[in-house]
Amino acid sequence: MTLDASKIFQKKKQQILETWIKNQLANDALREDLISSEEARTQSEELLDALVNRLRAEKEGASLADGFDPVLEYLETLSITRARKGYSPRETGAFLFSLKNALLKTLSEEIKDDPKGLYEESQKINNLMDDLTIASFETFIKGREEVILRQTDEIAEISTPVIRMWDGILALPIIGTLDSSRTQVVMENLLSQIVETGSSIAILDISGVPAVDSLVAQHLIKTVSATRLMGAECIISGIRPEIAQTVVHLGIDLSGIVTKSSLASALNYAFTALRMEVRKVRTETK
Amino acid sequence: MDKIPILKMGSFLLVTIQVDLYDRLALNLEADLIRMVDKTGAKGVLIDISAVNIVDSFMGRILGNIASMSRILDAQTVVVGMQPAVAITLVELGLPLNGVRTALNVEKGMALLQSMIPPGSGDEEITEDDHISV
Amino acid sequence: MAVVKEQDVVPFRNRVREYAVKIKMGLVNQTKLITAASELVRNMLRYANGGKIRIEIVTKGRDNGIRLTFADTGPGISNIDLAMKDGYSTGKSLGLGLPGAKRLVNEFNIQTETGKGTTVTIIKWSNG
Structure with a gap:
């Protein structure tokens, strides 16, 4: 059988x-x-x-x-x-x-x-x-x-919103770590928005970036250079003191880039560059 | 042989690159443009590359050369309308075109040129495009 | 596809673009690939009087990519390490061709023998 x-x-x-x-x-x-x-x-x-x-x-x-x-x-x-x-x-x-x-x-x-x-x-x-x-x-x-x-x-898609702060001023808050593929998405978004809105100033806010090592710094510098090539200026804001410390300790040169500690001061700089000013409206007193 | 037309607008020269350049064409453009700067005594050169899909190291060098040569001849150069993909590629390539001024579009480039030129030297008013063959 | 003179460069670039569009490569990656290809073609024309280029579509898992092989029978490169360094050039150029091209693609491979010629292979993935 x-x-x-x-x-x-x-x-x-x-x-x-x-x-x-x-x-x-x-x-x-x-x-x-x-x-x-x-x-x-x-x-x-x-x-x-x-x-x-x-x-x-x-x-x-x-x-x-x-x-x-x-x-x-x-x-x-x-x-x-x-x-x-x-x-x-x-x-x-x-x-x-x-x-x-x-x-x-x-x-x-x-x-x-x-x-x-x-x-x-x-x-x-x-x-x-x-x-x-x-x-x-x-x-x-x-x-x-x-x-x-x-x-x-x-x-990647939701974490790179480009915000129109003002006429001619864009802001891009970066949250999380910047790796090379993310940088490319950030750059693409930012640059295409610059073209679309005709903005001449872009603010990269890195308050939400946990740490800046030499690689991240390089990505930031690249983004700034690319923005400049497009004919717009790029400001980096939201630099926390400990990030400033690491940047200097690592010997990263950010001297060619406008950096501001807060988004507010970056915006202020942008207003000055565009020859605008923000004034408090005087209240009429009788 | 193909040529890139150079337009004269007042004291500025305007070049719009509409085709993908190969090296010889770019070299010709460099030579023609510099000759024109010299001949017309132009104070500014505006190069519109919004239709250019590819800028490699050679093209980048030509742009840089034009800027430096014009500067020697007392003219400012502004490159306008670079596409985002081109800008990203150039940066990745390691060619940030440091010596070249840039602007978003022709209009902004013109404004930038106007602001860079010291008052008094731009004696002519801007006229209609008069095409000058070289 | 054979490239022997400068005027061949533009049609070649267009061919590469066609392939890139076919596999739905993003605009930035397309531009990077074509720029890298342009650098390598120039090297081939300048130092080896032209050569042959093969364009292929390659697949890895879910990702598609384009492989370009540049083969010439020129003098070869005597010191690759030096040639791959930024700012080094034997001709009068910026010296960004080879290292720059390498930065623009995902995979870069160069084989050369002095007197026999040089073969450069690059791969760019559509999502890379």
Whole structure:
């Protein structure tokens, strides 16, 4: 008698499914707060179907690469949706390992009198499930990375607002650390706004920058130079005393740049440069 | 051979670069412009590069050269209308064009030139564009 | 694509731009790439009387990029470290060509052999 794991699984599908779901429940892998148990059941059933089909196809001689795809594909979409829904890696892992347990259990129940065959089949299933688990982990992480990337983009976008302070004066408060990709976004935003509004003075406020090292300073200097090339002047404001200290200690030369301690004094400078003045309106007293 | 037209507006020369420059064309422009500054006794040179997509180190050097040469001939140079992407690229390239004055657009550039020239020397009033072929 | 004379430079730049637009590269990165390409083409024309350039689209994960390979059979560069330094030039230029181009792209690789020629490969990623 030749052993045919796929036939056994086909026959015992319902039983495997039950064991699997039970395992999942025992492992807390079934997050009922994230998906309903019916949905989890459908997902499990579909995956099991795909797996059994694939095993049968393999028995019938289809090449491995072809037969593998539907299972893997299903698993990939599953992992990605789970990653987005906020499943932990442990839960996603437990989901697959509990299937492995269920499969192995069924095998051992069915093939009682042939230890060698049981071992071989178990080993095969083991390897297969391990491969699938690794693949699903990769996609799980990919799904997570996508989330992170999207958030990075969003942060970059919301964290560089260009504000029109006055006619001809722009302000750009920088919050957080300036790295080179961020600098590019800042520069692009600032320069295109300068063109759009025809402003001749831009104020970079770095009150929200936690620390200025030589790299950040270099990015700031670059931004100032680029603004100057456009034909506008760039003032850096919001320099805290400890930042002034580090800048001097690091030997960074900011002498070519107009720096002010507060946004107010930068604005005042800008008004002077544009030959404007702010006056208190005299109140009429009778 | 292509040429970049140089317009004379009062005591200023106005150059609008409309095409992507290759090196020979840029060199010609440098020579023509300096000759024009000398011939017309212009007090200011305004170079509009708003249509230029690429300024590499060679072009940057030509711009710097024009500014320095004009200064020797007692004329101020203002480069106007640089595109943001070009400005960022130049800075990244390490070429901040320190000797060159810049302005946002032709209008502001003109104002800057007017303010830089000591009063009395600009004796002509600004006339309509009269195209002078070189 | 072969570049042998100065007038070839503008069409070459336009080709690079076409490719960059095709993979939806941002304007600033486009400009950086083309400027870097322009520097390298000038070097090739000036020191090696032209050469061949290959434009390719490359993919890494979710990111697309453009790879440019500049190959010439000129005299080569005898001291790469010196050539890659800001402000160094054997011709009468600013000496920003090679180091500047390197700063403008994501990946920069130069191979040269004195007397045999120089090959420069650069890659610019569309989001980099």
